[in-house]
């Protein structure tokens with residue numbers, strides 16, 4: 489007799505808005521979150537044009553257009569100034585917001601710290617953070633977004649500055665970032681909003697105060713590290729590597745203030761995103777207990793303190809993590825601005841338009857993926873899945889401006905999942921289905937609540 493497939497619920501997806509709405513209704517939806525402010529046709533369209541009173545924007549789902557913007561001519565599609573305006577109080581001129589020669593120089597200094605070989609040196613600190621996350625995980629009902637934020641922040645502090653999240657300054661930075669996000673939840677959405685370009689400059693006073701406090705704390709960390717480097721007593725971690733690397737073209741190192749900008753973005757980009765991805769992955773595993781058992785089984789073959797090579801062999805955990813990144817890309821949309829007149833699928837695009845690339849829509853595009861809304865980690869081992877991923881999988885962006893921490897995150901995610909699934913079982917809680925919303929990253933409107941059971945040793 490043929491086995492009946494078990495039908496699992498589809499992972500949650502926000503309800504789209506009606507095709508036509510007034511500008512006021514659009515703004516209101518936008519304030520709630522950018523995902524439900526979009527019409528359903530974006531899951532089928534190759535491109536969509538939005539006309540607003542202040543600028544035009546074009547959402548590109550056509551893989552050829554995405555490649556043109558990110559890979560072929562990235563210098564002609566710089567990051568929008570609207571993004572920089574919104575993020576300046578916290579990030580100054582960090583690599584995330586700069587363009588042109590300034591950005592290229594910053595990447596030349598930062599990239600060596602994240603290269604494959606170097607990741608191996610960073611790995612022991614990552615492992616220590618994953619073991620601490622297992623030791624910290626309570627049983628019973630747990631809000632896992634919060635737990636994963638804590639874990640991912642711990643990874644960043646340990647790998648960057650060789651300090652755990654319990655360190656006094658690290659704990660303060662973590663705490664202040666939460667306050668910052670509460671005062672400025674629409675932070676990087678300024679670029680999408682159909683408002684005049686001076687609007688995003690209106691930072692609230694609380695946001696500025698919070699940003700100044702965070703930068704003060706980070707300054708203490710970088711000054712202490714500069715002194716250790718000078719004394720020859722600095723630990724061999726990411727901060728030391730970045731602060732001692734000279735630009736191969738100019739021989740310059742980062743000035744102290746510039747290093748503060750970079751640490752701020754490493755913390756923000758490196759912990760919010762990983763936390764979001766890990767929390768959604770745990771939810772998907774809770775919805776699919778058979779897959780959860782496979783991840784746990786694979787992890788049981790690891791030693792108590794698995795080495796780097798063993799983590800690289802965690803195929804099931806990696807496929808599950810990728811599938812979670814597909815369904816819930818932590819960075820749901822990215823914005824660029826075109827410098828030259830462009831022809832997009834026969835439509836003339838004047839310079840200065842906002843070009844929106846949407847991992848959220850690409851990853852669930854009905855013409856680019858089979859069963860786009862289903863959780864199916866097996867797809868990563870099929871030819872069709874690989875083909876779709878080459879055309880339409882952008883969780884870390886692509887081209888020269890690809891996420892600096894992509895390799896780092898692809899070790900951190902499977903490692904964390906494997907150790908957690910080996911130690912605990914996760915179950916969904918009836919009536920508490922998380923609703924995805926996008927503010928800074930893709931989060932759940934009221935958190936992700938799971939029931940956690942310790943597995944027998």
Ligand code: HEM
Pocket residue numbers: 583584585595753754757758759761762765817818819822823882883884885888889890891892893894896897
């Ligand atoms: C699952 C985890 C992560 C995801 C999904 C992710 C995703 C992304 C994406 C989509 C971008 C491009 C944004 C844009 O162009 O507008 C980006 C940029 C960046 N990410 Fe990540 N990221 C992750 C983890 C990390 C980690 C762990 C670090 C560092 C420790 C990091 C550091 C950065 C930096 C520095 C940039 C700016 C690169 C540039 O503009 O040149 N990210 N990330």
